[in-house]
């Protein structure tokens with residue numbers, strides 16, 4: 001399906017930042033993130049009073065620190081939770097923070113099916129071992145040429161896959177987001193072919209970097225960031241990092257992906273960050289780190305080449321963009 005509505009992603013690189021948020025970032029840099037940051041968001045069209053009242057209270061999560069830390073400045077929490085892509089809640093960056101209070105992440109369950117030893121519908125707590133949560137600081141690089149550095153909390157995807165037992169012939173892992181019009185007003189509009197789906201090769205899924213996040217900044221995931229569990233694949237474009245997962249399917253065929261269906265020439269299955277490949281509407285060579293002035297060079301595999309380049313040996317990474 002091709003997208004008929006113009007997406008905010010599809011604006012030019014210079015146009016993707018609403019002015020109010022840009023002002024907010026300037027405020028962050030001055031070091032007064034919280035209060036003034038929200039004032040800036042109100043300028044971007046968000047009624048801060050209205051959505052603040054609807055936000056759920058986020059519990060702190062016990063976790064250990066892991067060695068995953070690029071030693072770069074963290075993106076201010078208010079930017080991480082107020083500048084989002086979550087099309088089930090609208091296509092503007094400020095929409096998810098304003099609308100995602102409708103999501104009910106507790107209780108939550110995830111169906112696991114396909115080529116696994118223990119197919120079942122698992123309660124969230126049975127799939128994610130909350131006693132072994134770790135914090136990993138990972139970059140998230142959006143195809144729209146902005147990036148953030150975020151302290152995520154979660155477990156390796158491989159730990160979840162070990163629980164359900166991957167069968168011998170499995171080659172791919174597919175993921176699906178909830179698509180409930182009662183909780184997600186955006187799915188009434190066919191901006192994407194719902195439910196949102198994504199996929200990885202089994203080797204990508206088992207790579208030690210691949211992470212299932214249940215929290216950020218020491219607390220449970222806010223709804224707009226994909227509560228209660230979402231994928232983080234740090235060397236991939238952000239659109240691989242599917243939110244609010246309700247289904248995981250192991251199989252031997254490459255799964256379809258939402259962005260691949262909507263615009264196959266723009267969003268490849270492999271979607272490794274490749275600064276040498278032009279996105280049809282903008283360059284991928286540089287990125288704006290949210291909270292900073294100017295742009296920095298985009299790194300191949302988002303800087304994680306040492307850990308993952310071997311997964312793509314022999315593959316044409318321009319073709320498989």
Ligand code: MTE
Pocket residue numbers: 080083084085086087088140141142143177196224225226237238239240241242243244
């Ligand atoms: N997952 C779902 N279900 N729906 C979405 O629209 N957007 C993707 C990804 N996961 C998206 C999604 C895109 S394009 C990006 S860049 C990241 O989520 C953004 O994650 P963030 O809002 O936590 O920064």
